[in-house]
Structure formats: structure tokens, C-alpha cells
Amino acid sequence: MIEFDGVGKQYPGGHEALRGLSFRVDPGELVFLTGHSGAGKSTLLRLIPLLERPSRGQIVLNGINLARLARRRIPYLRRRVGMIFQDHRLLYDRTVYANVALPLVIAGTPAADIGRRVRAALDKVGLLHRETAYPVTLSGGEQQRVGIARAVVTRPPILLADEPTGNLDPELSEEIMGLFEAFNRVGVTVLIASHDLGLIQRLGHRYLRLSEGRLVGDTLNDGAGG
Amino acid sequence: MARGRQQRSSRTRRSAPGGGRLRAWGADHARAAIGALGRLSRSRVASGMTAGVLGVALALPAAFLLALDNLERHASGWDDGAQISLFLQEETSPDEQQGLAEEILQRPEVQRTRTVTPEQALAEFRELSEMDDAVAMLDDNPLPPLVVVYPEPGTPAGAVEALTRELGRKPAVARARLDLEWVQRLQAIMELSRRIAWLVAVLLALAVVMVVGNTIRLAIENRREEIVVTKLIGGTDAFIRRPFLYEGAWYGLLGGVLAVILVEGGRLVLSGPLERLAELYRTGPLLTGLGLDGILLVWLAGVGLGLCGSWVAVGRHLAAIEPR
Numbered sequence: 001m002i003e004f005d006g007v008g009k010q011y012p013g014g015h016e017a018l019r020g021l022s023f024r025v026d027p028g029e030l031v032f033l034t035g036h037s038g039a040g041k042s043t044l045l046r047l048i049p050l051l052e053r054p055s056r057g058q059i060v061l062n063g064i065n066l067a068r069l070a071r072r073r074i075p076y077l078r079r080r081v082g083m084i085f086q087d088h089r090l091l092y093d094r095t096v097y098a099n100v101a102l103p104l105v106i107a108g109t110p111a112a113d114i115g116r117r118v119r120a121a122l123d124k125v126g127l128l129h130r131e132t133a134y135p136v137t138l139s140g141g142e143q144q145r146v147g148i149a150r151a152v153v154t155r156p157p158i159l160l161a162d163e164p165t166g167n168l169d170p171e172l173s174e175e176i177m178g179l180f181e182a183f184n185r186v187g188v189t190v191l192i193a194s195h196d197l198g199l200i201q202r203l204g205h206r207y208l209r210l211s212e213g214r215l216v217g218d219t220l221n222d223g224a225g226g
Numbered sequence: 227m228a229r230g231r232q233q234r235s236s237r238t239r240r241s242a243p244g245g246g247r248l249r250a251w252g253a254d255h256a257r258a259a260i261g262a263l264g265r266l267s268r269s270r271v272a273s274g275m276t277a278g279v280l281g282v283a284l285a286l287p288a289a290f291l292l293a294l295d296n297l298e299r300h301a302s303g304w305d306d307g308a309q310i311s312l313f314l315q316e317e318t319s320p321d322e323q324q325g326l327a328e329e330i331l332q333r334p335e336v337q338r339t340r341t342v343t344p345e346q347a348l349a350e351f352r353e354l355s356e357m358d359d360a361v362a363m364l365d366d367n368p369l370p371p372l373v374v375v376y377p378e379p380g381t382p383a384g385a386v387e388a389l390t391r392e393l394g395r396k397p398a399v400a401r402a403r404l405d406l407e408w409v410q411r412l413q414a415i416m417e418l419s420r421r422i423a424w425l426v427a428v429l430l431a432l433a434v435v436m437v438v439g440n441t442i443r444l445a446i447e448n449r450r451e452e453i454v455v456t457k458l459i460g461g462t463d464a465f466i467r468r469p470f471l472y473e474g475a476w477y478g479l480l481g482g483v484l485a486v487i488l489v490e491g492g493r494l495v496l497s498g499p500l501e502r503l504a505e506l507y508r509t510g511p512l513l514t515g516l517g518l519d520g521i522l523l524v525w526l527a528g529v530g531l532g533l534c535g536s537w538v539a540v541g542r543h544l545a546a547i548e549p550r
């Protein structure tokens with residue numbers, strides 16, 4: 001599903017965020033990405049929906065070599081990759097409903113289907129009763145769940161999450177991770193960056209460890225820690 | 227499992243009927259158009275002022291060109307009245323005069339001719355000048371026999387001049403005069419005015435493009451976060467561009483509507499004195515309005531220039547906003 005082959009990313013000015021990164025995530029896997037801040041987790045995630053292009057190496061996503069993807073095709077790639085951010089990236093002048101509906105509107109979904117699918121997504125994250133609320137009136141955990149609903153409403157085969165529990169307390173964090181596991185159980189490939197190694201080990205999934213832009217560990221965690 | 231998911235989704239995409247695609251596309255445009263109008267109406271004062279600037283900028287050239295059109299219409303009435311006066315030798319007999327008139331009438335560029343005998347001319351002069359006493363003092367009639375030649379309307383000025391020269395060479399003709407020079411001068415002045423009007427129109431059109439461009443640039447800045455998020459979740463450039471283009475088009479249309487109101491309102495203000503003038507000169511209505519064609523043209527110009535301005539702004543500023 002996701003294949004990195006010798007991927008490097010160097011920023012103008014010489015800072016090397018990623019060096020010689022090679023790994024593979026199979027369809028239907030849930031994989032964590034861990035390491036200290038500045039280890040390159042975010043950069044790695046940003047390369048997948050082509051928010052940035054790698055300086056070296058190649059990335060193959062679902063059989064598509066991203067280096068050969070034309071600029072004008074990028075939006076269609078992003079529609080197949082659900083993204084979740086630590087700072088939610090919601091539109092604060094619109095209701096929860098409008099935020100979650102946005103990907104469907106962009107994809108040209110018939111108006112008759114939008115309501116049904118938005119409510120299904122909100123139901124999955126447990127926020128069906130808040131659809132008319134504005135994001136500022138929600139707690140951090142609830143806002144994150146709106147972000148997740150927005151990412152899954154188009155049913156993308158891949159979900160990427162960058163520190164989705166960064167600002168949440170442990171209890172809420174586990175709740176959010178539980179949601180990702182639920183999506184994974186129905187076949188979605190999930191890649192989550194998180195510095196919370198304790199939580200990751202407790203959940204018991206495969207995790208990749210990054211340090212200074214290099215892959216330093218690929219652990220198949222059978223959940224013995226939890 | 228993931229593969230199965232994908233196949234399912236691609237199947238639904240393929241089976242989507244073309245009509246549904248088209249309807250979704252239409253709905254997208256409608257949403258962008260209505261959304262842009264909604265944003266305009268929410269900031270009523272600011273968008274009103276922008277539309278006002280556009281209205282004035284569109285009204286000025288429209289009014290100028292309309293005035294010229296009116297002037298030209300009247301001038302062309304005078305132009306059709308171009309006539310060649312052939313003053314004949316004094317000793318020419320009425321029969322000879324009539325014969326000459328009929329001979330000239332055979333020419334294709336001549337519409338009709340009129341003969342005026344010295345007696346008729348004197349009578350006409352008496353009537354018009356009301357100088358009976360002065361005329362009575364004359365020993366004999368000083369007026370020569372006259373043949374007035376009316377060229378076919380629409381004959382080019384050069385051809386009329388050539389005809390005048392040729393008729394002037396006839397032995398019976400003492401002098402040939404063409405009453406055209408002042409019409410030509412007027413036409414030259416109007417041609418110059420028309421050029422100036424278009425020059426001003428082009429400059430003001432440029433101003434409209436820049437005003438709309440700047441307004442749209444601000445709108446883009448204000449909605450930066452929305453644009454970033456839309457790009458993040460797969461909005462195409464066309465999708466992001468659309469509401470801004472509609473916003474520019476709405477501004478142009480509002481400016482056009484305002485311009486028509488200004489021009490027609492101005493005409494209404496001038497109509498009182500103008501009617502009096504028309505009465506005095508016994509002409510038809512002096513100032514006709516824009517008419518449906520003119521109004522549509524002003525609106526079209528507004529929308530076109532608005533689109534142009536927003537296109538420039540969108541092209542320059544949207545590409546610079548990328549997700550970080």
C-alpha cells in the first residue's frame with residue numbers, strides 16, 4: 001500500500017529531515033511512527049499526500065509512483081488519503097456538519113448523499129448530536145474527532161494522522177486511538193505518527209522508530225506490553 | 227480487504243451516470259455563485275463601495291459614447307442634406323436650365339434635382355428675409371438661375387466633391403458650390419472625440435480590472451485558511467478558483483447595473499432643458515437612451531472586466547497559498 005525506497009528530504013539551507021528511508025506498509029495494516037520531535041515523523045507523513053516532494057528516492061502509493069504524478073492529479077491523490085492533524089485544521093466559521101461535508105462537496109458528491117454520509121461519519125466518532133455546533137464550542141478531543149470524521153467521510157483507503165493525541169489527556173488519547181483501530185478493522189490502512197511510546201506499546205501494533213531522519217527500528221509489537 | 231474496498235469505490239464511480247456528473251458540476255457552479263453573492267451581501271458597505279467605484283468607472287465612458295452617438299445621429303441627418311448648388315450664367319434660359327437639370331438627373335449618383343428660376347429665388351428671398359422694401363429698391367433681379375443637385379444619400383464625400391468639380395466645368399455653370407465642408411469638419415471633430423472616448427474607456431477598464439483584482443486579492447487573503455484546508459483535502463485549483471471568479475463577476479455586474487442607473491439618471495436630469503432645446507430647433511428627441519442593447523453591453527463589459535480582474539488576482543495569489 002505504502003512503499004518508501006531510499007527516500008531523503010533535504011530542505012533549502014541544507015537541513016536533512018529524512019535520510020535513506022526504506023519501508024513498506026501492507027494494505028490493511030495499522031502502523032505507528034515514533035521518535036523524538038524533529039526526528040522526521042511529520043516530514044515523512046507530508047510526503048505521502050505530496051504536501052512536499054522528496055529530494056531523493058521514490059514513494060509508491062497503491063501502485064502509483066508519486067514522482068510521476070502530475071501536479072494537476074495531486075488533488076485526486078489527496079482525496080484517497082485521509083489526513084488528521086494535531087491542530088485539527090478545522091474551519092472555525094463553519095458548523096461541524098459543514099466541516100465534515102467539505103470533502104464530499106469537493107468530490108462532487110450528489111447533494112442527496114451528503115447528509116446521509118456526513119451523519120454516518122459523525123455517528124462513528126460519536127458526535128452526531130453536535131452537528132450544528134461551531135468547532136470553537138467543542139473540547140479539544142471533540143474537535144479532533146470532527147477532524148477524524150472529515151478524514152473518513154469519503155471512505156479513503158489510507159488514513160494518515162500526525163500526533164492526533166498530541167494535546168489530549170491519556171484517557172481521551174486511548175479513545176481516539178480506539179477509533180483508528182476501528183477504522184483499521186474494516187480494512188483501512190492507517191499510519192499514525194506519535195511520540196507517546198508508552199501508549200503505542202500498550203496498543204500493540206507494528207511501529208517504526210525514526211531518529212534524526214533515519215529509520216532505527218521496525219518492531220512487530222504483538223501487544224505483550226498491553 | 228482494502229483492495230475490495232477500492233474496487234467497490236471505483237465501480238460506483240464508473241457506474242455514476244453522465245447526467246449526475248453534469249448535475250454535480252452545475253450544482254458546484256450554483257454553490258460557488260450563490261456563496262460569492264452571499265459573501266458580498268454580508269459585507270454590504272465594503273462591497274457597495276467597490277461596486278460604486280466600478281459603476282462610476284463604467285458610467286463615464288458609457289455616457290461619453292452615448293452622447294457621441296446622439297450627436298452623430300443628428301449630424302448624419304445634416305449629412306444626408308448635402309447639396310450641390312449650381313449657379314448658372316445669367317443669360318441661361320429657363321428651357322436650358324430645365325434641360326441641364328434633366329441631364330444631370332441621368333447620373334447614377336444623383337438622387338434628384340431642383341431648378342430655381344431667378345424669379346422664384348427672389349420670391350423665396352423676400353419671404354425668408356422679410357426685407358421687401360430693400361428688395362423692391364433693386365432695379366433688376368440680381369439672382370442667377372439655380373440648379374440644386376441632391377446626391378444619393380450615402381455617397382462618399384470624395385465622390386460628391388468630384389461631382390461638384392465636374393459639374394462646375396460645364397459651360398452653362400458659372401459657379402458650383404458644395405455645402406459639405408462644415409459637415410466634414412464636424413465629422414472630423416467627432417471622430418477625434420470618439421477616439422478620445424475610447425482611450426478614456428480603455429484606461430477606465432484598466433482601472434476596473436485593478437480595483438476588482440485588488441478586492442479579490444483581499445478576499446483571498448481573508449480566506450487563506452479555508453484555501454489551505456481545501457487544498458489539503460483534495461480540492462482542485464478549479465474548485466478553489468471558482469468562488470473568487472464568481473465574486474469578481476458579481477462585482478462587475480453590480481458595477482454595470484450602477485453605471486446604467488447613473489447614465490439613465492443623468493439623462494433624466496438633462497431631459498428638461500434638452501426638450502426645450504429640441505422644441506426651439508424643431509428637431510426630434512435630442513438624447514435617446516442606452517436602449518436594451520446598450521444596457522446589456524454595459525453589463526457584459528462589467529462582468530467581463532470583473533472576471534478579468536479576479537482572474538488576474540487568482541492567478542497571482544492562489545498558487546502562492548500551499549498547505550504547510
